[in-house]
Amino acid sequence: MSETDHNTDEMRDEYDFSHGVRGKHHQAYRAGHVVRVGKSDGSVEERYFTLQDGAVMLDPDLKVQFPDSESVNRALRSLVAPG
Numbered sequence: 001m002s003e004t005d006h007n008t009d010e011m012r013d014e015y016d017f018s019h020g021v022r023g024k025h026h027q028a029y030r031a032g033h034v035v036r037v038g039k040s041d042g043s044v045e046e047r048y049f050t051l052q053d054g055a056v057m058l059d060p061d062l063k064v065q066f067p068d069s070e071s072v073n074r075a076l077r078s079l080v081a082p083g
Helices: 026-031 060-065 069-079
Strands: 033-038 044-049
Touching: 026 033
Parallel strands: none
Antiparallel strands: 033 044
């Protein structure tokens, strides 16, 4: 397989998502999640991740409209009365 074959956005035939459920883990992921990494010495490192203080996670449909912090802040400021 060539380098360019790895960079395509096409699904491979062996991937089967026919029983997948979109958003199944969404709420749990937002609440925080653990990542376990197996190391070469046989040990497992666990890291717990949550949203950083002040971070906000946008739903996918909003990420299209607000791709960066500047666009989100501009939109929110337009809703808040000055003062």
